[in-house]
Structures are given as C-alpha cells and as structure tokens.
Amino acid sequence: MNRTASTTNSAAEIASVLVVVQASFSLVAGLSAIPFAIVEPGFRVLAVVTILLSAGMFWLARNLRRGRRWAWRWLVTLEIASLAMTALLSLLPIGTVRGPVPVLVNLLIPLAVLVLLAAAKSDARRAA
Amino acid sequence: MYDIATDHASALSAALITLVFGFGFVLGLRFLAARRIAWAVRVTQPYDAAPSITKLAAALMLLSGGLHLALVPGHEGITGMLFIVDGLGFIGLGIAAFFTNWWRRPAVLWLVATIVAYIVWVIAGWETPDQVGIACKLIELVALGLLMRLANPTRRSWPRRAWRATAFPLMACITTLGIWVGGLAHPDALHAHAGALLQPVADVATPEQQVAAARLLADTRASIARYQDPAAAIAAGFKPGPVSSADPLRHFQNAANANAILDPNRPQALVYAQTTHGLQLIGAMYQMTRAGQWGPDPGGPLTQWHQHEGICFSPFGFEFSFETPFWTCPVGSTSITTPPMLHVWIIDNGKNGPFAADLDKTVQRQLTGRS
Numbered sequence: 001m002n003r004t005a006s007t008t009n010s011a012a013e014i015a016s017v018l019v020v021v022q023a024s025f026s027l028v029a030g031l032s033a034i035p036f037a038i039v040e041p042g043f044r045v046l047a048v049v050t051i052l053l054s055a056g057m058f059w060l061a062r063n064l065r066r067g068r069r070w071a072w073r074w075l076v077t078l079e080i081a082s083l084a085m086t087a088l089l090s091l092l093p094i095g096t097v098r099g100p101v102p103v104l105v106n107l108l109i110p111l112a113v114l115v116l117l118a119a120a121k122s123d124a125r126r127a128a
Numbered sequence: 129m130y131d132i133a134t135d136h137a138s139a140l141s142a143a144l145i146t147l148v149f150g151f152g153f154v155l156g157l158r159f160l161a162a163r164r165i166a167w168a169v170r171v172t173q174p175y176d177a178a179p180s181i182t183k184l185a186a187a188l189m190l191l192s193g194g195l196h197l198a199l200v201p202g203h204e205g206i207t208g209m210l211f212i213v214d215g216l217g218f219i220g221l222g223i224a225a226f227f228t229n230w231w232r233r234p235a236v237l238w239l240v241a242t243i244v245a246y247i248v249w250v251i252a253g254w255e256t257p258d259q260v261g262i263a264c265k266l267i268e269l270v271a272l273g274l275l276m277r278l279a280n281p282t283r284r285s286w287p288r289r290a291w292r293a294t295a296f297p298l299m300a301c302i303t304t305l306g307i308w309v310g311g312l313a314h315p316d317a318l319h320a321h322a323g324a325l326l327q328p329v330a331d332v333a334t335p336e337q338q339v340a341a342a343r344l345l346a347d348t349r350a351s352i353a354r355y356q357d358p359a360a361a362i363a364a365g366f367k368p369g370p371v372s373s374a375d376p377l378r379h380f381q382n383a384a385n386a387n388a389i390l391d392p393n394r395p396q397a398l399v400y401a402q403t404t405h406g407l408q409l410i411g412a413m414y415q416m417t418r419a420g421q422w423g424p425d426p427g428g429p430l431t432q433w434h435q436h437e438g439i440c441f442s443p444f445g446f447e448f449s450f451e452t453p454f455w456t457c458p459v460g461s462t463s464i465t466t467p468p469m470l471h472v473w474i475i476d477n478g479k480n481g482p483f484a485a486d487l488d489k490t491v492q493r494q495l496t497g498r499s
Contacts, residue, residue, distance in 0.1 A: 010180075014180060016277075017181075017270070017273040017277050018270070020273055020297070021269060021270055021273055023297070024296060024297040025452065026456065026459075028452050028454070029440075029451075029456040029457055029458050029459075030458055030459075032304075032449060032450065032452055033440070033458040036448070036450075040372070040448075042442055042444045043449055043458065045460075046458040046459060047458055049460065050460075053459055058297075093418060093419065094462070094464040095437060095463075095465025096463050096464065096465075098437075098465060099131070099132060099259040100140060100260070100263045101259045101263050101455050104266055105266065105455050105456065106455060
C-alpha cells in the first residue's frame with residue numbers, strides 16, 4: 001500500500017509479473033521434456049528450444065519493466081502468436097483446452113498480458 | 129489426467145460469485161462515497177490510493193479465500209479445518225492490504241505456506257490433485273509474483289538480487305513437480321497409468337458379458353488373421369504409423385474404418401510388435417470418433433475402453449511427453465486427448481488379459497527385447 005504509484009501502479013509492471021509466470025511454466029515444460037528426450041530424440045530439440053524461449057521471456061519481462069519498446073513489441077508478438085495457436089488448436093477435436101486450468105493459462109493470461117501491454121502503451125503516450 | 133473432482137465443482141461457482149460480489153461491492157462503495165456517506169468515503173479512499181498491483185494481489189487472495197471456504201463442505205477433519213483457517217486468512221490479508229502497512233510479508237508467508245501445504249497433502253495422498261486445486265494454486269502463484277514485485281529492497285547485494293530473480297521460478301517449479309509427483313504416485317482407480325483414463329464400468333462381469341467378450345476376441349482374431357503380413361495390411365488401406373525409438377509397438381491405421389463402431393471386420397488400427405524377426409501382428413485397436421464418447425462394452429468390465437489425455441504430442445514424429453499440471457507442453461508439441469480406444473490382444477497378454485489398455489510388460493520384453 002505504501003509504495004509510490006510511480007513504481008508499482010503501471011500496467012507494464014503487472015504484465016511483467018504475468019510474463020514471468022508464463023516463463024516459469026515454459027521452463028517447467030522444457031525441463032519436463034528432458035526425461036522423454038532420453039528415448040525420443042525429437043524432444044531433445046523441443047526441450048532446449050522451450051528452455052531458451054523461457055529464458056527469453058524472463059529477459060523480455062525484465063526489459064518491459066525498464067520501459068524498453070522492443071521488449072513490448074516482442075511480447076505483443078509472442079502473446080498474439082500464443083493466443084492464435086491456442087484458438088486454432090481449440091477448434092480441433094483433440095481436447096487441447098479442457099477445463100479451467102488450460103483456459104486460465106493458455107487463454108486468460110495471454111489475453112490479460114495483451115490488454116495490460118495495450119494499457120502500458122497508452123500510459124506511456126499520456127506521460128509523453 | 130487432471131479432472132474436476134465432484135466435490136470441488138461447487139468451488140468454481142463460488143469463484144464466480146466471489147468475483148461478481150467483489151465487483152458489486154466496489155461499485156456499491158463508490159456509489160455511497162459519491163453521496164458523501166462517511167464510512168464509505170473512509171473505506172474507498174485507501175482503496176483508491178492503493179496501486180493497481182496491490183489491488184490485483186488483494187483480489188486474487190480474496191478469490192483464493194472464497195475458493196477455500198467453498199471447498200470446506202467436501203473436506204472433513206484437519207483438511208476442512210485448515211481450509212477454514214486458510215480461507216479466512218486470505219480474506220483478512222486481502223482486506224488488510226488497503227488498511228495496513230504490514231500486510232505484505234504475512235501475505236507472502238501465507239501464500240507460500242498454503243502452496244507448500246497443498247504439495248505435502250498431494251504427495252502424501254491426502255488430496256487428489258484436480259483442476260480446481262491446480263487453478264487455485266495458479267491464482268496463489270500469480271498473487272505471490274505480484275507481492276514479490278511490491279518488495280522494496282533496501283540492500284541490493286548480489287545474493288539478494290539472485291534470490292529475488294530465482295525465487296518465483298523456483299516456487300513454480302516446486303509446485304509443478306509436487307503436483308506431478310502426487311498425481312503419479314496416487315492415481316485414482318480410473319487412471320490405469322499416467323495419461324490413460326479408463327471407462328467407468330461395473331466391478332464384476334456377468335456370464336453373458338464373459339461370453340460376449342470371448343466372442344469379440346475370437347471374431348477379432350479371425351478377422352485380422354489375414355493381416356499377419358504387414359504388406360497385406362498396407363494393401364487393404366492400413367497406413368503404418370511412424371517408427372518410434374521409445375515405443376516398440378507400431379499402429380497401422382485405416383482412415384476408411386474411422387466411423388465403424390467395434391466392428392471386428394473393420395478395426396480402426398492393427399498393432400504390430402517390432403521383433404528381431406520383423407513386425408509381428410499382436411492385436412487390433414478399436415477407436416471411437418470423439419474424445420469422451422465411450423464405445424459399446426459388450427464384455428462390461430472385461431472390455432473397458434480407455435482414452436489418453438494430458439499427452440504432449442509432437443507432430444514431428446510419433447513422440448510424446450506428459451503435459452505439466454499447469455497444462456503446458458514443450459514448444460512444438462501440443463496437448464491432446466485421444467478418442468476412447470479398446471485394444472484386443474490376439475496373443476497371450478499375461479496377467480493383463482486380452483483387452484488391457486497396455487501390453488503386459490513381460491510379454492512386451494519377450495517379444496521385442498524392450499519394456
């Protein structure tokens with residue numbers, strides 16, 4: 001409550017926290033593929049790519065908090081791609097989105113990040 | 129793999145009610161404050177002065193509190209008591225966020241203690257991880273992340289900076305791992321193994337069901353005998369599935385049979401084992417068209433269908449891993465749930481029997497040299 005609004009009241013700050021949550025889940029997904037990668041060579045590549053993506057998201061979240069415009073652009077691209085992919089997969093009869101957890105993780109959080117990024121941009125414009 | 133437990137379903141309604149009530153409460157307060165009602169003005173001022181990040185963290189803690197209280201009726205004994213304490217604690221801290229200076233540290237401790245307690249309960253088998261519980265932990269993890277951002281470190285030494293950078297991902301990893309271990313160590317009766325959900329059936333087969341199961345086995349064996357040679361199967365329209373270094377069994381699928389329902393003359397797939405002498409026909413697989421649509425089970429508990437769920441499937445070959453409890457898969461793979469399937473093993477499948485979801489490990493080792 002006693003923090004100054006300038007450091008904590010920004011949409012970018014909240015968006016960066018949600019991106020860190022997403023990055024942490026990506027990190028776990030990448031690490032969890034490693035045992036399968038022992039017998040499935042394809043998953044070695046997927047595990048490494050996922051861990052690298054996760055590291056990239058941590059970095060983007062950090063730079064979003066510092067007000068870097070390129071981090072904002074990369075995150076918008078990533079979140080739109082993530083949402084589009086989830087929407088596409090949910091149309092297929094393969095049970096990709098089933099229950100509250102996938103809705104929260106794969107739809108609501110990316111959507112919230114996009115809304116917050118849009119709000120952060122309008123905040124920045126007003127400040128300018 | 130993670131469903132919604134029947135006694136947890138009410139918590140989803142409680143979450144929606146909490147959100148609507150909270151929103152309505154804030155609107156009502158603003159309405160009263162605009163009319164200069166003294167107590168409403170006193171309550172609204174600190175709320176309006178709080179930063180958005182505090183408001184969101186408080187809202188998530190109130191939501192978690194509401195969820196915990198809604199879950200109390202389905203939990204007896206110590207668990208129910210802890211849910212009451214936890215729920216009231218979250219509501220108290222959620223309100224304290226707007227009126228006190230000291231709320232942040234207790235809130236962090238409360239969130240961490242709640243998440244750790246859930247992991248302990250799940251690993252000990254006192255609670256089955258389901259989507260409501262996991263969604264609740266997700267809400268708490270996000271609240272924890274927000275509270276950690278609110279910290280205002282006075283000393284910026286490198287160990288503190290490293291701890292601040294790694295604490296949250298570490299907590300997320302521990303939570304995921306704990307739920308996973310608990311789910312795999314204590315699967316419920318309908319989960320044959322990780323990633324397979326069994327059709328609910330009666331405990332004992334009637335004599336009629338035993339006869340029907342034997343007939344299905346005999347009819348299937350007679351029908352697919354013509355496909356001992358894989359070339360004959362390919363000529364009949366069965367397409368070999370990709371070779372997997374992880375799975376010594378190969379499924380040959382026939383898309384033309386997709387709409388047939390438990391028809392021994394038109395099975396959806398043939399199953400071959402990769403032996404040292406080449407492919408050996410070991411069974412057939414019947415499959416329905418949609419996930420959740422259980423097929424006819426003439427043999428009752430003897431012919432129990434199963435569907436695979438929570439699988440991260442990679443289109444770059446027949447490769448898979450398990451999705452995390454937070455429903456995430458490695459990049460390049462996607463979570464899938466297959467339509468229900470029923471295997472009919474035409475070889476002696478040991479103690480698992482002719483309709484088991486999996487080939488008996490000993491039989492598989494004898495056939496393929498791998499388990």
